[in-house]
Amino acid sequence: MINIKSLFVGAASVSLIVAGNVALANEFQGPVRIVVPFAPGGTSDILARYIAPELSEAIGQPVIVENKAGAGGNIGADYVAKANPNGHTLLLSDLTALLAAPSVLDNVAYDIESDLSPVTMVSYSPYVLGMSQQHNFESFDDLVEYSRNNPGDIAVATSGVGANNHITTERLIQDLGLDWTVIAYRGGSDATRAVVSGESDMLLNGTTASLPFVLNDQMNALAVTGEERLEELPDTPTFRELGLPGELDGTYQGILVTAGSPPEVVERLQKELADILATEDLQAKIAQQGGQARPSETSAQLQEWMTEQMAELTEFIAGSDIKQ
Missing domain, CATH: 3.40.190.150 (Bordetella uptake gene, domain 1)
Structure with a gap:
């Protein structure tokens, strides 16, 4: 004779085991x-x-x-x-x-x-276009004019080959027809240090890493990407204000x-x-x-x-x- 009570107890036990396994799967071991x-x-x-x-x-x-x-x-x-x-x-x-x-x-x-x-x-x-303090450009237009008159002279630091700031730099080079020397570092922090030290001339890098150096007067900001100016850099124009493409976004x-x-x-x-x-x-x-x-x-x-x-x-x- 089938023991109905045992069936219910057995089913309940299986349910508890399944529930326990699901709970365990959600835990970190x-x-x-x-x-x-x-x-x-x-x-x-x-x-x-x-x-x-x-x-x-x-x-x-x-x-x-x-x-x-x-x-x-x-x-x-x-x-x-x-x-x-x-x-x-x-x-x-x-x-x-x-x-x-x-x-x-x-x-x-x-x-x-x-x-x-x-x-x-x-x-x-957003990206900040940060310049080494070895240069005294007052605007992005000054940088472009200098670059046209001195092809290959501006060294741009990037986080590495294929990094977003590398791709953004290449887009900028194409859009403006400039001749910049692009140097790949092992990350954004190394690229930033290269610009702060004067080893490289400029970089485009995320505000999270770059902004402190700009605010501490270790780099000069000439432009920022994004829809609007940064609250922390109210005098620095956006790329859109400069008439540059919207895909330069960060x-x-x-x-x-x-x-x-x-x-x-x-x-x-x-x-x-x-x-x-x-x-x-x-x-x-x-x-x-x-x-x-x-x-x-x-x-x-x-x-x-x-x-x-x-x-x-x-x-x-x-x-x-x-x-x-």
């Missing part, structure tokens, strides 16, 4: 690493160090920031692509650098579309995870990071350096944005000299 594929002190690094303690508190595990610089961000990206797909290794990077890599580099050891999965956009920062930072990570963990990460980036504290920290927190509503939203951007970048790079 050890330290989480945020890999920054650039040198310390750049935009990605600053954002990672803002986020790490907040994420640690949210998930109840240590969150460690690791810098793995080189190859325009692709050494760090490759590290995350080949990590254990358990959702515990994250990549925080300039998204354009990642999306441009297949078109710029001959040997990219990972596939951004199959080896990395998007979690959330983090922020947008740096977009995002977080990705090793592909194949459990969907429940990725969903938890997306939710926790979106909540963190929505706090007044994080928004204020990013805003103080001229940026804007821009968490994605879903991972799919970031995926859609990345697909569109990759198509545009592939087309532009195919018609340019951007190549390592």
Whole structure:
């Protein structure tokens, strides 16, 4: 005779086990690493160090920031692509650098579309065109005039081959017909230090990393990207005011995870990071350096944005000299 009571007890036990497994899948079982594929002190690094303690508190595990610089961000990206797909290794990077890599580099050891999965956009920062104080240009027009009269004399520092500020620099060179010498460094912080020291003449870099140097009179700002002037630099015109193309827009930072990570963990990460980036504290920290927190509503939203951007970048790079 079938014991009905046993059936109900057995079913309840199975339900509890399934529920327990789902709950376990949403939990983090050890330290989480945020890999920054650039040198310390750049935009990605600053954002990672803002986020790490907040994420640690949210998930109840240590969150460690690791810098793995080189190859325009692709050494760090490759590290995350080949990590254990358990959702515990994250990549925080300039998204354009990642999306441009297949078109710029001959040997990219990972596939951004199959080896990395998007979690959330983090922020947008306009670019500041910062000049070394060895030059005394009073305006962007002065820089252009000097460049035309002295072809090849202006050295422009970038975060690496294929980084967004490299691509933006190349667009500017094409639009204005200038001859600038473009130098790739190991990240935005190295590029910024090169301009501050006078090793290079100028750079376009995100406000999060560059603005403090401008405000401390270590670089001169001639222009900014974005829709409007920065509150911190009210006398510095936008590129649009100067009649330059709207695509000169700035740096977009995002977080990705090793592909194949459990969907429940990725969903938890997306939710926790979106909540963190929505706090007044994080928004204020990013805003103080001229940026804007821009968490994605879903991972799919970031995926859609990345697909569109990759198509545009592939087309532009195919018609340019951007190549390592």
